[in-house]
Amino acid sequence: MLATVDALLPLSLLEAVRNVDTPNDQFDTEYVDELRNKRLGLSDTIYAQIKRHTEAARRGHRTASDEAIALAKLIGRRPDSEAVFRAAGDYMARQSYRTISPVTRKLMRLMPSAMARPLAFRHARKIAARYLGGNVRRVGSFLLLEVPRSITLGTAPGAIGCTYYESAIKQLLRLLIGSIGAVEHVRCSGRGEGSCEWRADWRSFDRTAGLD
Numbered sequence: 001m002l003a004t005v006d007a008l009l010p011l012s013l014l015e016a017v018r019n020v021d022t023p024n025d026q027f028d029t030e031y032v033d034e035l036r037n038k039r040l041g042l043s044d045t046i047y048a049q050i051k052r053h054t055e056a057a058r059r060g061h062r063t064a065s066d067e068a069i070a071l072a073k074l075i076g077r078r079p080d081s082e083a084v085f086r087a088a089g090d091y092m093a094r095q096s097y098r099t100i101s102p103v104t105r106k107l108m109r110l111m112p113s114a115m116a117r118p119l120a121f122r123h124a125r126k127i128a129a130r131y132l133g134g135n136v137r138r139v140g141s142f143l144l145l146e147v148p149r150s151i152t153l154g155t156a157p158g159a160i161g162c163t164y165y166e167s168a169i170k171q172l173l174r175l176l177i178g179s180i181g182a183v184e185h186v187r188c189s190g191r192g193e194g195s196c197e198w199r200a201d202w203r204s205f206d207r208t209a210g211l212d
């Protein structure tokens with residue numbers, strides 16, 4: 001069977017490239033045409049790909065993993081690859097969080113922690129499985145995300161590619177439970193440890209301090 005990923009994954013990589021490469025001041029804008037040729041994120045190819053993957057993501061389609069890996073490799077060659085991977089993970093978290101109904105999102109913030117946590121955990125698990133190809137489980141006061149087949153692994157020097165998943169789970173937990181705790185990359189496929197795994201705090205936070 002052909003390995004696939006949700007279309008939101010390649011879309012998150014493309015959107016991050018576009019965001020990082022978009023000129024953010026007037027001076028830059030005058031040179032956009034010139035920049036277009038130099039910067040990957042502003043090329044017509046990227047725009048066309050964003051359009052295609054946006055449509056696919058809206059329809060809930062999946063993309064061949066190889067295509068997503070090819071995009072990650074392009075990012076991995078950039079000197080600012082870590083910033084782009086982090087931006088992409090952040091985008092992935094925000095977009096996947098928005099697939100939860102607005103009522104449920106509100107409930108998770110308003111309900112007492114003891115009721116909100118199991119609900120948040122179920123959504124974290126569902127989102128990780130569908131969008132990141134990962135397994136989420138709880139161990140004590142920690143939440144663990146395991147990604148058996150990382151798309152970004154080895155696409156940049158060291159474990160830079162892994163920052164994509166780290167950024168995604170960090171932002172997702174901030175949105176779900178207001179977590180501002182650390183996320184640690186405890187196991188890495190790149191070090192021959194089988195699969196990549198991240199450990200995040202799942203303790204009770206004062207949510208009024210975390211989110212509002």
Ligand SMILES: [Zn+2]
Pocket residue numbers: 153159162185187188189190196197
């Ligand atoms: Zn890793």
